[in-house]
Amino acid sequence: MFAGLSRNDWFLFLAFTAVILLMPIILQPIGAAYPALMQKMCIFGLFAIGFNILFGLTGYLSFGHAAFVGVGSYAAVWSFKLLTMNIVPALMLAVFFTAIFALVIGYVSLRRSGIYFSILTLAFAQMSYNLAYSVLTPLTNGETGLQLSLNDPRVIDRLFDGAGPGLPRVNFFDLYISGGGYAGFYTCALALIAGFFISIRIFRSPFGMMLRAIKSNQNRMRYTGFNTRPYLLAAFVISGVYAGLAGGLMAATDPLAGAERMQWTASGEVVLMTILGGVGTLVGPVIGAAVIKYFENIFSSFGDATLHDVFGFLPDAIEDPLVAFLSLFVGDGWHLTLGVVFMLIVIFLPGGIMEGLRRIWNLFNRRRPGDREATPAAQPQPAE
């Protein structure tokens, strides 16, 4: 299990672990060190890592991954309702159900490739969303969202003690996960670290090699007698399971499952994260997820007043138009910033933030000029 990683990989893994665990301190100066946001960063980081295993390695662009998040969330909340508030069975069930769901959808969707694959996954996700929103309401509680209630059976919990007053909290034995606090964040952080480790393993394994070969030339693979379908399906299911686990964690930190997390725009969001960070890189997707979630939470609450504070030193004649222009991009308009940055990345920096970092690194480190630049951007690169 632990063999086969180079020293660089280990170094990367340890550095990653340290950064994630120290987030409450590192993020303090930028005002992001509160549990709700850090949880989100970890959960979406996990989701993006999983998405990257499919998109980054095989090049199959799925527009329906949010459906797996939804399935994971519903499974977890049902486990909280029926079995116990402990997260262990909830996460196991989330993984189990998404794996089955991904297997079915993957089996069908992978019969086609290219944009047809994208449309198939999109169609399945929209079907799941629309059904969860309408006829499946007994199972999903539709728009209202599946929530805990006092009358839930919670069979296992009842074995040990009676129903307490009020709603119980999600826990990991004696540790409360939901209801705010750092325990929730560390749970998500550990899941992210574990997910990251598995992702390194996959990237470095023969299986990962195979997936990359499929990306570069599937026909040639077929001609040499490989049946690529099982590999693709495995990658699809793995990445679906990551999404399901992310969904389970969402439910664990906040025990409610709403249908809108299955909508296609939610699938679009993870695509944005992955591209922004760097497709096919190991840490890129996590960075992309963290950046987007940070902007969503912090940037979006900037108002004109904040801008006036920042540019207060300028003369009014310059300040007012400047603030008027910048206010387009902050507050309610932060999506505009996201759109613009995203376009710039796709146009000029297809490798995302990771490629940007690499270019800057090369700028200061021209020992072997040309060596790095020659590698095509989309090809997976270990982060250094």
Place this chain on the structure above:
Amino acid sequence: MDAILLQILNGLDKGGAYALIALGLTLVFGTLGVVNFAHGALFMLGAFCAVTFNKLLNLESVVIDPEQTTAWGSPLEVRTPYVEAWLGDFGAVLNDYSVPASIVLAIPVMLLVGIAMERGLIRYFYKRPHADQILVTFGLAIVIQEIIKHFFGANPIPQPAPDAFAGTAYVGEIFGLGQTLAYPWWRIVYLLFSLAVIGAVFAFLQFTTYGMVVRAGMHDRQTVGFLGIDIQRRFTVVFGLAAVVAGLAGVMYTPILPPDYHMGMEFLVLSFVVVVVGGMGSLGGAVAAGFLLGILQSFASMNEVKAIIPGIDQIIIYLVAVVILLTLPRGLLGRRGVMED
């Protein structure tokens, strides 16, 4: 009987909208080979051309009347639109017909937007993978939509249909079928309009030399280039044309659905499904699939059908898309070798 006819009418009406949006999408794909996720945003821009036109017509002079007060005590403001003040009755008529009249504004605006988009962005993406095209146009769609949101707000802005078409058409009476077969006038107008636009686009491609060259280019861009024709410029115009078609679809849709900044995204997924079902790059396929899916959706919404298969109305379109893609890989009328890798 009436119920069935009504559903067919409703299906045709929905289908008209789907077909119109899908037509532009597939036109761009067929000629330029670009998957344009910003097409929904163009539809939305068209709708906001109508909003803008209406706003311009309704620019008002405000006179504060100190004699009268509002219910909460501040002086009453008397507002008169300039158009009515200057043009009198004609102004009032113009205001009434502001939605169809705004086509005059929408055509040049959309043409410009389309051409600018193609020259400024899309042309750099011809050689890039389809995934990149999807992503960059998706980003562009977000940008366009947020700019509209900034200027027009997040709320839908209702656009009234002209009074003459605001009511109900008793279609049944025309055909001697009784009063139950009733349908809103404007939706009938929209159906006829979409048929006319679809017809015009086909006529343009089929019967003009310009269109013939474009079709040749769709088939084999290189050879047309060798013949010394600047196919690139024609394709730019085609992109502009697609933007105009999307825009017009948006303009005329406003009385049916008050436009908001997000309406494009809602139609985008649907129109992609329509295009794929019809076959990527096939104009006839897009139109056929548009009407087919519209009618299927309308029938799936009947209570009798829902009683048998609950929830079918929510998923019918996607279900059809999945079935078609699995059985007819190239869609209904798609060509061989398009987007298969």
Place this chain on the structure above:
Amino acid sequence: MKFKTMNRRLFLRNSAIAGVGLAAPMHFIRGAYAQDMSCNVPTGDTVTFGWSVPLTGAYADEGADELKAFQLAVKHLNGEGDGGLIATMKPTALKGNGILGKKVAQVHGDSQTKTDAARDNAKRMIERDGAIMISGGSSSAEAVAVQSLCQDMGVIHMSGLTHSNDTTGKDKKRYGFRHFFNAYQSGVALGPVIGEAYGKDRRAYHLTADYTWGWTQEESIKAATEALGWETVAAVRTPLGSADFSQYITPVLNSGADVLILNHYGKDMVNSLTQAVQFGLRDKQVNGKNFEIVVPLFSELMAQGAGDAVKGIFGTSNWDWKLDDEATKTITKSFGAEYGTPPSQAAHTCYVQALLYADACERAGTFYAPEVIKALEGFEFDGMGNGATLYRAEDHQCMKPCLVVRGKQEPKDKFDLMEIVQVVSRDVTTYDPSIFGGELGPYDAKQC
């Protein structure tokens, strides 16, 4: 696992150092997290309220108006402006100098008319901004979801516009309070009026927004109309935010129904009503009677959106600016002077909720949530525009009169779209809290 424990210890030590060293250099970090994480009892000279309002999505109109009301309420609480309802509220402990000597600060976020987003919003405002009270929301799904979150976090939720029976019924929470009326009360108020207007022999067809509010309203209105002797032909659910309702309306035409009941609100109601009218429903004759449309929950904002289509349509309302009492006139004037429009019922309920919370803190003499809750429970007040009102302790629902309204035939201007048909007295709208079940939960939901 080894790394984890090691780093955790490291973290604990470092955070102790960081707590001293990094004393929040950026101005948008409020409060250090070392002390209480979630109950947010204010320590500085301000107290922060969080407004979670939908600025996009199906109920965006209401959300925007709610935000205006909240901002006005904060002004009045801090002693700016004309003081609004603080002057008319009876009894009141408010002095117009903030709350317990602290100035009121506010944060807001867009809940997008979605439960997930609303909860994210509330969480952010509680954890990052230290909000001690969350209010707002235009959808019952939001209200139910957010008040349960607030209970978990030990923060009080003063629901804004939420009309589902579940909010203070099945899903009621110790930390959730509702001033707005509910679907059950709408049914009780509306039933007799439409029975008188349309007769006892009617066949109703429901189109219902598919979520908690729609379900309970459908149930309540069905119960009320069936008690009149009406028959329910069908009840069809429509997803929240469906823009084109034509596919749901066409089946109505041939269903044999002669009344269409639209359990829709916001944009949904505007779209479904205008489309129903375009399909000629109101010009129809069925079973020898005029076809009628009823919109059980009505608001001025929706009437503006739907235009002529609302004329003559019956519905109910929590409050209307045309009511003829001192408090209503005061708030209408105050709001009108500030924003140029009269307040909607959503704005009114939000404004009142903010004041009620502030007053409760003032009376309790503390911001400590369990004490504030006790101050609100069973509180009897007047002078807020609805007449004498009771915050019932059993389910945290306000007991007060509600209005049956009707779309005006000849409106004077675009704010004069509804006429008040009847003010249904509090005796009629009061019901037994036990019929909806649910349990409030403990006072000390979270120890801080």
